Amino acid sequence: MKSLFRISALSVAMSLSGLASATAETLRVGTEGAYAPFNSVSQDGAIEGFDVDIGNAICAVMEVECEWSVHDWGGIIPALNANKFDFMVASMAITPARQKAVIFTDPYYYNAMRFVKLKDVELDDAKPETLKGLTIGAQQGAVSAKVLDDWFADSDIKLFPKLGEALMDLESGRIDLVLASQFAIGDWMNDGVDCCEFVGESFLMDGTVGAGIAFRKDDAELQARVNKALKTIMDNGTYDEIRKKYFEFDIMSKPGYVSELFNQ
16 A cells, blocks of 8 residues: 655645635645655655655645655556546656546656766776767656666666666666756765766756656646746745755756757
């Protein structure tokens, strides 16, 4: 049974507007809960992270209560479409393939990928020709897995249900590199990890237009409401206050695409 957590944004809404309703609308928000610093579950069972703070700020503007739940990444779109929750704030990259299954808000950040390698692996760059024969890990269902499949046919690709499992195999020396979000990898390395280092440039998968909040295709009205609230928190400074809690740098700058990097 999936873990279910209730996180109320109503108190935040009261402080912002001075208004509250005893019968506030409740919206169910899904996330993965295994992708720090964006979304994770703390030791005391609380869902936390950048995605959660953004979702709660949006709910505060909308003056609704947020009910959060966590879901395995591989089944998170089917869970949304099966009405397990109302919308998803889970750092999901907006891609043409995913847009066939769900609809998205405008991007709320650009989650560039980057390779991380064992320090013992001698590499000055990370391109298909330099990674030939090496073992590269990625998370199943992530855009990084598709990039590896499309561009790194001469490498040994190993996919993992969760990013943390790939990073554990990297730290133990069972694989040579991992391709994932540069932010998630940076958060992992900042937690006292000394085995590994970034290699190569950061990039987006072709066709990706940033990370967005996802909805069922028949929920365009809710999508518009959330998109409006997202714009509000970006305009009033709330978004930047949240961003500064997690990142010291701009996360809305768009990196280059993988084809631009590897076709040089």
